[in-house]
Amino acid sequence: MTLAVGVIGLGVMGAEHLRILREETARVRVTAICDADPERSAQLAQGAKVIADPRALIRSDEVEAVVIASPDATHADLAIACLSAGKPALCEKPLATSASDALRVVEKEVELGRRLLQIGYMRRFDPAYVEMKQLAVGGQIGAPVVLHNTHRNAAAPDWFTGAMAVTNSFVHEIDISRWLLDAEMATAFVHQSSGGDPVFITMETKRGEIVSTEVFMNAHYGYHVHAQLVGRFGTVQMAQPSDIVTNKRSHHGHFWPVNWVPRFRNAYRIQMAAWVQSIETGCPAGASAWDGYVATAIAEQVVIAMKGTQKTKLLIGARPALYA
Numbered sequence: 227m228t229l230a231v232g233v234i235g236l237g238v239m240g241a242e243h244l245r246i247l248r249e250e251t252a253r254v255r256v257t258a259i260c261d262a263d264p265e266r267s268a269q270l271a272q273g274a275k276v277i278a279d280p281r282a283l284i285r286s287d288e289v290e291a292v293v294i295a296s297p298d299a300t301h302a303d304l305a306i307a308c309l310s311a312g313k314p315a316l317c318e319k320p321l322a323t324s325a326s327d328a329l330r331v332v333e334k335e336v337e338l339g340r341r342l343l344q345i346g347y348m349r350r351f352d353p354a355y356v357e358m359k360q361l362a363v364g365g366q367i368g369a370p371v372v373l374h375n376t377h378r379n380a381a382a383p384d385w386f387t388g389a390m391a392v393t394n395s396f397v398h399e400i401d402i403s404r405w406l407l408d409a410e411m412a413t414a415f416v417h418q419s420s421g422g423d424p425v426f427i428t429m430e431t432k433r434g435e436i437v438s439t440e441v442f443m444n445a446h447y448g449y450h451v452h453a454q455l456v457g458r459f460g461t462v463q464m465a466q467p468s469d470i471v472t473n474k475r476s477h478h479g480h481f482w483p484v485n486w487v488p489r490f491r492n493a494y495r496i497q498m499a500a501w502v503q504s505i506e507t508g509c510p511a512g513a514s515a516w517d518g519y520v521a522t523a524i525a526e527q528v529v530i531a532m533k534g535t536q537k538t539k540l541l542i543g544a545r546p547a548l549y550a
């Protein structure tokens with residue numbers, strides 16, 4: 227049996243998910259696609275049905291599961307439409323652009339009483355992060371005390387507006403830090419450099435670990451994500467920015483990827499396979515709607531904290547039993 231998947235949104239991430247589904251994922255077929263640009267849909271159709279209305283795609287009898295990769299502001303309502311149709315969805319991050327919208331999604335899933343949503347926080351599937359977590363959980367560096375994150379983009383994507391360095395980029399560090407440390411964040415403090423880029427955010431977990439993150443949206447030299455976990459007896463950090471070393475024009479070394487797609491190619495592929503398997507087995511994988519809500523809720527509070535000089539106490543609320 228193959229799973230019939232519909233893909234909504236065919237921009238950078240949607241097109242990459244489509245490619246991964248077609249070229250690198252077993253037991254799936256793409257039966258329908260949808261994008262605001264009909265020409266782009268036609269170019270990428272390859273036999274899949276082109277459906278202009280995302281809600282019609284979700285309702286279609288030819289679609290059993292949905293990948294949502296449309297613009298951020300559409301995620302929450304489309305995720306709710308998938309829940310209403312009883313169809314599993316892999317929804318790109320962020321789950322919503324406001325905490326209240328993210329909570330609406332959580333409430334809908336709780337009302338349904340079963341988990342159908344996986345949120346695209348793909349770093350949880352990145353081999354380097356996975357290995358770092360295994361080492362830390364295995365006690366090999368002692369109790370974690372500090373996590374240093376670096377998140378640099380060569381240039382902010384052209385669709386970036388306002389506080390998206392936090393609501394679209396930093397949300398990754400909120401999620402991966404909670405996951406790596408298996409801890410909730412308690413406070414946040416923000417430093418902005420002149421001009422507002424980079425932004426430096428320090429969070430403390432409820433257990434007292436410190437999480438520092440530099441988010442630099444226009445670092446020019448390339449896409450660079452790095453993490454170092456400091457434990458009481460040792461540290462573990464990511465090594466190479468790429469798997470190969472090149473000799474070229476008097477230069478020896480690594481090349482930086484232009485954006486996140488090459489850097490996280492394996493994570494996206496493994497995430498997709500895990501999503502398909504979770505639908506087959508009924509055992510949820512990856513970030514839940516609750517994790518998606520927490521990332522957006524913290525991001526919203528960090529955006530407010532950017533306007534002040536105080537340490538902010540983060541308020542998240544109680545985790546419903548569905549996500550225990």
Ligand code: ISE
Pocket residue numbers: 379383394395398486
């Ligand atoms: C983008 O939307 C992503 O999700 C990337 O992983 C992240 O690194 C980038 O900063 C975001 O804009």
